[in-house]
Amino acid sequence: xxxxxxxxxxxxxxxxxxxxxxxxxxxxxxxxxxxxxxxxxxxxxxxxxxxxxxxxxxxxxxxxxxxxxxxxxxxxxxxxxxxxxxxxxxxxxxxxxxxxxxxxxxxxxxxxxxxxxxxxxxxxxxxxxxxxxxxxxxxxxxxxxxxxxxxxxxxxxxxxxxxxxxxxxxxxxxxxxxxxxxxxxxxxxxxxxxxxxxxxxxxxxxxxxxxxxxxxxxxxxxxxxxxxxxxxxxxxxxxxxxxxxxxxxxxxxxxxxxxxxxxxxxxxxxxxxxxxxxxxxxxxxxxxxxxxxxxxxxxxxxxxxxxxxxxxxxxxxxxxxxxxxxxxxxxxxxxxxxxxxxxxxxxxxxxxxxxxxxxxxxxxxxxxxxxxxxxxxxxxxxxxxxxxxxxxxxxxx
Ligand SMILES: Cc1ncc(COP(=O)(O)O)c(C=O)c1O
Numbered sequence: 001x002x003x004x005x006x007x008x009x010x011x012x013x014x015x016x017x018x019x020x021x022x023x024x025x026x027x028x029x030x031x032x033x034x035x036x037x038x039x040x041x042x043x044x045x046x047x048x049x050x051x052x053x054x055x056x057x058x059x060x061x062x063x064x065x066x067x068x069x070x071x072x073x074x075x076x077x078x079x080x081x082x083x084x085x086x087x088x089x090x091x092x093x094x095x096x097x098x099x100x101x102x103x104x105x106x107x108x109x110x111x112x113x114x115x116x117x118x119x120x121x122x123x124x125x126x127x128x129x130x131x132x133x134x135x136x137x138x139x140x141x142x143x144x145x146x147x148x149x150x151x152x153x154x155x156x157x158x159x160x161x162x163x164x165x166x167x168x169x170x171x172x173x174x175x176x177x178x179x180x181x182x183x184x185x186x187x188x189x190x191x192x193x194x195x196x197x198x199x200x201x202x203x204x205x206x207x208x209x210x211x212x213x214x215x216x217x218x219x220x221x222x223x224x225x226x227x228x229x230x231x232x233x234x235x236x237x238x239x240x241x242x243x244x245x246x247x248x249x250x251x252x253x254x255x256x257x258x259x260x261x262x263x264x265x266x267x268x269x270x271x272x273x274x275x276x277x278x279x280x281x282x283x284x285x286x287x288x289x290x291x292x293x294x295x296x297x298x299x300x301x302x303x304x305x306x307x308x309x310x311x312x313x314x315x316x317x318x319x320x321x322x323x324x325x326x327x328x329x330x331x332x333x334x335x336x337x338x339x340x341x342x343x344x345x346x347x348x349x350x351x352x353x354x355x356x357x358x359x360x361x362x363x364x365x366x367x368x369x370x371x372x373x374x375x376x377x378x379x380x381x382x383x384x385x386x387x388x389x390x391x392x393x394x395x396x397x
Pocket of ligand 1: 038097098099100101124171174175203205231233234235236241245246
């Protein structure tokens with residue numbers, strides 16, 4: 001069969017392949033400690049489940065508006081306006097089947113062939129995939145490991161800027177490294193964006209997944225909201241990864257185009273799931289807060305475990321549910337330079353399954369430091385603690 005040429009430019013999320021490999025290893029009777037995928041082994045809050053179940057019983061099973069049911073659009077606008085100190089209305093919100101669709105739809109709406117897009121690398125791999133698939137030029141920027149954070153590497157952004165740069169993708173509260181911009185970095189970046197007349201995709205998948213302090217959105221900076229679309233998702237906050245519910249939020253001109261793409265792609269997001277999300281936003285938040293508490297305990301266990309290993313340095317961020325330990329010394333000790341060899345050796349020796357830097361965008365030439373990513377959203381504290389004992393023994397051997 002002949003496959004279209006454009007598909008050669010389409011990337012993928014290789015973390016799913018690591019999951020399949022770990023499952024195959026587990027199917028042979030081996031113990032697996034799953035740190036590879038940002039999925040969650042935590043039940044969806046009962047408010048959401050009951051809202052969706054009632055909607056099914058009430059017959060909310062047919063098509064619904066392409067942009068989402070008005071009640072949910074209003075509730076999302078209210079939620080984001082409150083947390084972002086902005087004045088979004090339902091006209092600024094278009095519901096999506098998850099957070100991910102916003103990436104491709106935003107680029108389809110705003111990027112012409114040949115436009116250059118600055119995107120984080122290491123970063124969520126779908127940015128690179130969608131930029132290239134849709135005919136843009138993916139220009140990576142990076143982060144630098146400092147004392148207790150990964151700092152945005154402004155020089156790499158400035159190096160990447162040309163007169164063809166049209167878009168910046170920003171994932172503040174970052175996957176995979178947990179990075180968060182400081183107020184100074186936010187305003188410096190905002191000036192750069194406005195001066196260069198860029199559009200922005202603000203991927204805020206982890207906006208509510210934080211254990212200390214509070215999140216501040218990049219759209220609060222002067223001049224930014226009117227040129228930005230926010231990627232909003234229910235997946236993490238409400239432990240709804242498999243339900244597929246999210247939204248694109250931004251200026252009406254772009255949101256209307258994205259709604260038109262919805263018509264072409266999936267007609268509408270799942271009707272009764274939207275009532276589940278609505279009930280989640282409007283209902284009691286006790287279970288939602290409990291999810292964050294549970295994740296915090298896991299972060300503490302995994303962070304302490306990794307930092308106790310000789311040769312690993314691990315920043316423990318206040319947000320997301322990822323850790324991005326620096327394993328340069330451990331890889332050197334083991335005489336390994338190849339990430340995949342390291343990952344597989346660890347899986348087969350210990351059952352500890354994780355992704356590496358390679359799963360977060362094409363590696364750049366001559367990267368001096370080596371990183372792996374631990375997602376702790378799908379593994380309980382007791383298993384984390386057990387895994388850290390075997391992983392330490394293996395790393396230090
Ligand atoms: C940075 C980032 N953006 C977007 C997504 C997509 O989220 P969703 O599962 O809601 O599509 C993820 C999921 O892991 C993510 O890490």
